[in-house]
Amino acid sequence: MSTNSSDLTSCSKVFALPEICERISYSIDNKTITSCLRVNREWNASWLPILWHTIDAGHQWHNPAFVNALGEHGDLVRIxxxxxxxxxxxxLRTDKTICRNLVTIVLPKTTLVNQSDHIQLLRQNPHIRDLSLGLHDDNASLYTELVNAVGELRNLRRLALDENKILDVNTLETILSKCNGSLRELSLKGTYFIKHPFGSGNGFASGFLACSKSESQLGTELITNDVEIDSKETFGIMSLCLEGVVCTQDLILNLASRFPLLSHLSLKGSMEVYFSKNFPERLAKRCPKIKNIDISSTEDIDDDTIASLVGSFPGLQTFRASETRFGNESFSTLVEHCRDLTVLEINSTCQIQGQVIQQLFEKCWALRSLDAWDVSANVVEMMMEVYGGGKTVGATDAKNRVTVDGSITQTESSLKNIRGQWVCRGIERLVLRFDYDPSELSEESEQLYPASRARRFIYEQLSKLTKLKYLAIGGTLSTTWQMCGRGDETDEKDNSTLDDQPTFDISDDIWIDFSLRSGLFLLSPLKELRTLCLSAMDHAIGLPEIIWISENWPNLKSIEGLYEDDDEDVVNWLRENRPDIEIRNEDDGY
Known part of the structure; x- marks a missing residue:
């Protein structure tokens, strides 16, 4: 079949736009890109820079073909x-200088043998913005020229000195001083600082140090009078990454004393770090601008200390505490003090009370992402928080003249003071499990909050999150409750309050299963949804549901947790009618 020349010309003009080629490159592999650049000269000029933009070389340096290709196209390499x-x-040992436009370099481990090669590469790329550097087990003073070469990088924004076994105070001081005009991010991942030349960082610290009595001498006494001594130069570091390190809290505080502009602190996976009660207060005194904290997988930090940490930084916007002892006290403190919170990750943490999660949705209007897998939200507790244990669904807020089901649209500012409303209408990612357990309910509470009403409460609140792009929820219903056969009488009572609503089955043996009979149609406003995760729930999505989803969620691109063996008709229908929706069969959790 011949190709029309005018079509080819039009196509070439479109692909001459670098932005379009770059967007397309995110979804295709290098082999396909190589095929594209062989179409014609115009395509070659558009796709070649994308093919060579990032080189993850591995052990290819002694491959003549690889080195020759780099010699020809090295100036296109950026990473x-x-x-x-x-x-x-x-x-480097070629007649032609290549790779001179790099902006990101991850260097091999530097030794006395290869140091000159690394220095040459750095000096022929003066516009480097991101550098990862590691020193071998030798005296740090032997790397003076390399340190000077790093200090000459006037555009350097991020420096990673990960897993360095010989980093000392003078080396870090020299690099930071020379790069202070541009450097904003410092990474010291994977370093065993307890038996390391840098140690606790006492020689680096400045501005604030502990008073004359040590914490071990004071025992449980609080240290409150940090004193100012020996003021040193402060640096413009805004992001400090101490992931996977073994250190003392003194190292963190002594580093922080030189970084007053710090806004992002990561202690993810840190070990053997024991925090005193006043550590958060002392950290906040040194770095009051911190807005992003990551303590995920950090050992030896209890709920009280985490609560004190978040309470010391009321301006927190991002907080990650997955796989820690983050609990009710931490959660309550976060909700009360951090109203600007946008990202919260607390996967696999301690049991959280349902009313605290309800308060989060009611008060943290800026929330954009909540990852709380393996955190059980008791829906009855959430509803009790809303209705005070006595109000019924559909109750009206007299002051604002708004029903709890949100039938009257309100502005964001007015929603902040309405009890029960989820004001975080801008949330884009939600990962959470909603549980219904009647075992601890009184007979009166069982009548007020049957499973059918609790399920509807969740569906209706979710329906207001119209900016959701990723939804992964689950629901657990007590087996005993299902076997009791209760709920027939209360279901009739429920129907009496839902006269104007679409008809659906509200029996108590159906929990959140994304079936139409359980109320899936209530989620029709979620037009922006991109990914629906069903991996961790017993869903009941059949052909009617998948057709409804296809018609009502036009932007859906992925469904996780549909298994062909169990959902053969649904999977086949999607492949035939909506091939644009990716079906992920692996159970990724969320």
């Missing part, structure tokens, strides 16, 4: 990633 023991000497 060069090397492995720990790569030898880049073949790249």
């Amino acid at each position: 060069l990633k090397c492995t720990r023991y790569d030898d880049i000497s073949p790249l």
Whole structure:
């Protein structure tokens, strides 16, 4: 079949736009990109820079074909990633200077043997913005020229000195001083600081140090009078990453004393870090601008200390505490003090009371992402928080003249003071499990909050989150409750308050299963939804449901947790009628 020349010309003009090629490149592999650049000269000019933009070289340096190709196209490379023991000497020992436009470099481990090659590569790329550097087990003073070469990088924004076994105070001081005009991010991942030349960082600290009595001498006494001594130069570091380190709290505080502009602190996976009661207060005194904290998988930090940490930083916007002892006290403090919170990750943390989660949705209007898998939200507790244990669904807020089901649209500012409303209408990602357990309910509470009403409460609140792009929820219903056969009388009572609503089955043995009979149609406003995760729930999505989903969620691109063996008709229908929706069969949790 011949190709019309005018069509080819039009196509070439479109692909001459770098932005379009870049967007397309995110979804295709290098082999496909290579095929594209062979179509004609115009396509070659558009796709070649994308193919060579990032080189993850591995152990290819002694491959003549690879080195020759780099010699021809090296000036197109912007990101060069090397492995720990790569030898880049073949790249540099050529007649032509190549790779001179790099902005990101991950260097191999630097030794006295390869130091000159690393220095040459740095000096022929003065516009580097992101550098990862590691020093071998030798005296740090032997790397003076390398440190000077790093200090000459006037555009350097991020420096990673991960897993360095010989980093000392003078080396860090020299680099930071020379790069202070541009450097904003510092990473010290994976370093065993307890037996390390840098130690606790006492020699680096400035401005605020502990008073003369040590914490061990004071025992449980609080240290409150930090004193100012020996003021040193402060640095413009805004992001400090101490992931996977073994250190003392003094190291964190002593580093922080030189970084007053710090806004992002990551202690993810840190070990053997024991925090005193006043550690959060002392950290906040040094770095009052912190807005993003990550303590995920951090050992030896209890709920009280986490609560004190979040309470010390009321301006927090992002907080990650997955796989920690984050609990009710931390959650309550977060809700009360951090109203600007946008991102919260508390996967696999301690049991959280349902009313605290309800308060989060009621008060934190800026929330954009909540990841709380393996955190059980008791829906009855949430409803008791809303209705005070006595109000019924559909109750009206007299002051604002708004029903709890949100039938009257309100502005964001007015919603903040309405009890029961989820004001976080801008949330885009929600990962949470809603449980219904009647075992602890009184007979009166069982009548007020039957499973059918609790399920409807969740569906109706979710329906207001019209900016949702990722939804992964689950629901657990007590087996005993299902076997009792209760709920017939209360279901009739429920129907009496839902006269104007669409008809659906509200029996108590149906929980949140995304079936039409359980009220899936209530979620029709979620037009922006991109991904629906069903991996961790017993869903009941059949052909009617999948057809409804296809018609009502036009932007849906992925469904996780549909298994062909169990959902053969649904999967086949999607493949035939909506091939644009990706079906992910693996159970990824969320």
